[in-house]
Amino acid sequence: MSSVSQLPAHIAESTSPSFNRQVNPKYTKRIPIHIRSIAQPTFDLRKSLAYTQGLYASIDVHFDIQSNQGMALKKNDLIKLSTINGACTYNQSNAEHTLLYKLAGLTKKDGLVVFIVKGIQKPNGGILNGCAGFLPGSPSVIVSSTASIFTIAHEIGHVLLGAYAPSHTKSKRNIMFGGGTNNIPANSFPSFDQNQKNAIHLSPYLKPF
């Protein structure tokens, strides 16, 4: 037994800045996360975040939730932003999404922002669970209040996978399933495959652990 492991737990914690590394020594990268809600999710947010943390831990990435709060908006902005309108395309400049990011008061240095909005409506009237279209350098995803517990992890997967192809899989056992995250069985644990893991580890949005 080493002398370190004989220390009482609270001393080991307070004297070791790398305590988390001891909890999961496999972490090599982390993604700082800020959650901003302007609508109450109908899915179980705690379960969703617990799953997402477990998923990213399984590929050695610490899903590092730094803040999780409601966003107070002026009435006009709330009306405009409760339902995000627009096609979800990558590297887009969606005016509403850009405004959300600005109102959150965060910068790209802070990490990735998860916005939970009432709904996301496409120009053709169709609705989306989530959208990972964002301005390069302002990493964020938008998730609908009516999404599934897997949507946050899926959309962040898009951000971190970047140009990796194929962006979607046919298997429901993979979080990048292309048939809709609401079609993934609720009690399953969809994962990433080795190629996706390798691609994610190259993401410029990950920081050293």
Ligand SMILES: [Zn+2]
């Ligand atoms: Zn997708």
